[in-house]
Amino acid sequence: MSQRIIPLIMCGGAGTRLWPASREVHPKQFLSLFGARSTFQDTLLRVSDADLFERPVIITNNAYRFMVLEQLAEIGLEADVLLEPMRRDSGPAIAAGAAFAEARDKDAIVLALAADHVVSDTPAFLAACREGLAAAEAGHIVTFGVQPERAATEYGYINPGEVISGKVHAVAKFVEKPDPATAAGYVEAGYLWNSGNFMFRAAILSDEYRKVDADSVQAVTDAVAKAGTDLGFVKLDDAAFGSAKSISIDYAVMEKTARAAVVPVACGWSDVGSWHAVWELSGKDGEGNAARGVAVFEDSRNCNVSTDRALVALEGVDDLVVVATQDAVLVSRQKDANGLKRLVAKLKTVAPQVTEDHIRVHRPWGSYQSVDNGDRHQVKRIIVKPGGRLSLQKHHHRAEHWIVVRGTAQVTVNELVKTVHENESIYIPIGAVHRLENPGKIQLELIEVQTGSYFGEDDIIRIEDDYKRS
Numbered sequence: 128m129s130q131r132i133i134p135l136i137m138c139g140g141a142g143t144r145l146w147p148a149s150r151e152v153h154p155k156q157f158l159s160l161f162g163a164r165s166t167f168q169d170t171l172l173r174v175s176d177a178d179l180f181e182r183p184v185i186i187t188n189n190a191y192r193f194m195v196l197e198q199l200a201e202i203g204l205e206a207d208v209l210l211e212p213m214r215r216d217s218g219p220a221i222a223a224g225a226a227f228a229e230a231r232d233k234d235a236i237v238l239a240l241a242a243d244h245v246v247s248d249t250p251a252f253l254a255a256c257r258e259g260l261a262a263a264e265a266g267h268i269v270t271f272g273v274q275p276e277r278a279a280t281e282y283g284y285i286n287p288g289e290v291i292s293g294k295v296h297a298v299a300k301f302v303e304k305p306d307p308a309t310a311a312g313y314v315e316a317g318y319l320w321n322s323g324n325f326m327f328r329a330a331i332l333s334d335e336y337r338k339v340d341a342d343s344v345q346a347v348t349d350a351v352a353k354a355g356t357d358l359g360f361v362k363l364d365d366a367a368f369g370s371a372k373s374i375s376i377d378y379a380v381m382e383k384t385a386r387a388a389v390v391p392v393a394c395g396w397s398d399v400g401s402w403h404a405v406w407e408l409s410g411k412d413g414e415g416n417a418a419r420g421v422a423v424f425e426d427s428r429n430c431n432v433s434t435d436r437a438l439v440a441l442e443g444v445d446d447l448v449v450v451a452t453q454d455a456v457l458v459s460r461q462k463d464a465n466g467l468k469r470l471v472a473k474l475k476t477v478a479p480q481v482t483e484d485h486i487r488v489h490r491p492w493g494s495y496q497s498v499d500n501g502d503r504h505q506v507k508r509i510i511v512k513p514g515g516r517l518s519l520q521k522h523h524h525r526a527e528h529w530i531v532v533r534g535t536a537q538v539t540v541n542e543l544v545k546t547v548h549e550n551e552s553i554y555i556p557i558g559a560v561h562r563l564e565n566p567g568k569i570q571l572e573l574i575e576v577q578t579g580s581y582f583g584e585d586d587i588i589r590i591e592d593d594y595k596r597s
Contacts, residue, residue: 132260132326133235134174134183135224138167138191138242139211143471143482144400144464147455148433151483156243157194160405160419167195167242168202173249174238175204179256184227186211186220192360193491193594209354212365218379219347219371221325222336223363226351229329236263237332239325239376245408247395255392259326262295267388268327268335269295270381272319274393278310281400281464283321283377285389286313298387301377319391323398325376335384343379346371357595401464402448402457406431416441420451429461453486491594492517493570505582509563511536511571516564518592525579525586527555529563534571537564560590 142155149155156167164172174180183206187195195208209227211220221239228235238256246252259269272285281304288299301321305313337344346367353364372379381387397404409417409431416424420434425442432439434451441449446461459467474482487496492515499506511517511534519539529538530552538545538553539562546566547553555561557579565571589596 130234130236130264131177131179131181132174132238132256133181133228133231133329134171135221135228135237135239136167136170136183136185136206136242137217137220137224137239138195139186139188139214139220140241140243142243144467145402145405146467146471146474146482147450147452147457150481150485152190153194153485153489154191154243155399157191157198160399161245161408164202165198166245166399168198169246170240170242170244171199171204171206172202173246173252174240176253179253180238182206184209184224186224188212188214194489196491207361208359209351209361209363210357212363212368215368215371215373217323217376218336218374219343219368221376222333222344222371223347223351223368225327225329225332226348227361229333230351233330235329236260237327237329239327241323241398243399244322244324245395245397245399247408248393251392251394252396255390255394256326258294259388259390261293262291262388262390263326263328265292266328266331266386267291267295268325268332268381268384268386269388269390270298271322271324271326271396272389272391273322273396274391275314275318275320278307278314279320280304280307280310282398284310284313284318285321286316286318287389287391291388295388295390298381298389301382301387319389320396321377322392322396323377325381331386332380335386336380339383340372340374340379343371343374401467402431402433402450402459403461403464405433406448406461422449431461455481490517491515493565495575500582503578503580505577507575507577509571509573509575511563511565511573513565513568513570515571516593517562518587518589518594518596519560519562520587520589521558521560522579522586522588523558524581525577526557527561528576528578529553529555530574530576532572532574534565534569535567536571536573537566538562 138156141151142149145155157165185206186209188211228237263269284302286300287296350363350368355362406417411417415429418432421438422432423440427441428445430447432449448459450457493511495507495509531547536547
């Protein structure tokens with residue numbers, strides 16, 4: 128019997144190609160774009176069969192660590208979570224995951240998967256994993272080549288070569304994203320889309336990477352060996368990891384190694400790299416219109432609407448994308464993904480906040496959202512998860528008034544500890560040491576009214592914090 132596979136889930140990317148829904152601090156892999164679960168959660172569930180897969184390893188960054196834990200808990204799974212000190216592209220990320228897996232098992236087989244991809248046919252995907260496992264055990268670095276459904280220009284391609292075993296082929300050539308005419312030629316010639324997912328023996332990946340960049344492999348190996356633990360996370364060593372060269376695994380290894388192999392697969396795969404891709408994967412009405420949220424279409428065709436709250440009505444238009452969040456609205460042509468990339472680059476210079484964060488800001492204890500503000504006041508809606516609590520803190524420039532609208536709050540104000548129920552409130556003076564926590568079994572929701580001269584998050588002086596932010 129073949130050994131089990133260690134899934135390595137990569138979820139540290141920002142995903143700005145789905146702006147304004149996806150942003151720097153809450154990217155697309157954690158969004159529920161196609162139902163109740165995120166693509167990160169679906170990816171984990173896809174590799175949760177204990178007969179085939181080991182406990183997963185997740186590599187992410189410090190900003191996403193609590194979202195990772197929360198979404199793992201929602202689907203009842205556990206994992207080892209590695210934290211990158213900084214982004215170094217997929218090469219060092221996968222090399223670090225391989226080093227961690229090899230430390231766990233010197234013969235480890237690793238399946239490296241992006242957390243933001245969609246696979247609609249899980250049995251076909253698992254069959255491809257089983258097909259590629261023997262080749263990976265034999266020392267090949269196996270990639271998954273998707274059978275093209277069209278002459279796509281947004282994907283790289285793989286030219287499959289001679290048969291290694293079963294359905295596994297050697298890779299004759301990797302090619303970059305083509306123009307339309309070249310893409311059509313590739314499809315005609317039997318090329319495959321490059322999915323960017325890989326299976327390999329951890330030691331083999333490290334050896335092949337070492338042949339072209341020994342310093343970077345040593346850097347990530349040291350980062351794993353010197354890693355510390357913090358709240359259950361594995362924190363890769365900053366200095367060691369930072370010295371690795373920033374490069375994709377394709378450029379670092381796959382385009383140079385003689386061990387590359389490919390398994391053809393047709394599993395309803397997409398990297399969800401644009402709003403047009405979201406439209407392709409969504410249910411549609413008789414005129415080709417897709418809607419997430421409340422939308423009305425009149426004399427409109429092939430449009431894609433995503434809205435958080437406001438009703439969106441389209442009349443007399445075709446092939447549009449409309450994405451409405453609470454602080455930004457995007458109107459774009461369906462097929463111009465490069466135009467959106469240019470737009471987001473421009474927004475980063477003129478309005479960077481709307482590319483970085485949502486009005487609703489996620490925290491390890493829950494979330495908060497600004498609902499009104501002025502020169503001398505700000506109003507927030509705060510949600511605290513059951514068992515969650517904020518840091519023990521104080522402010523130099525603002526007082527706060529909390530009104531509980533759902534659940535029960537336990538509030539500390541200096542020496543006072545008080546339980547505050549629904550329809551009750553409490554006042555926190557400027558400079559008072561205070562803390563908010565949820566001792567109950569349901570979500571705590573409250574309205575916070577701040578008054579004072581300054582409301583920035585940098586006026587939070589943390590004295591004690593469960594999440595080590597003080």
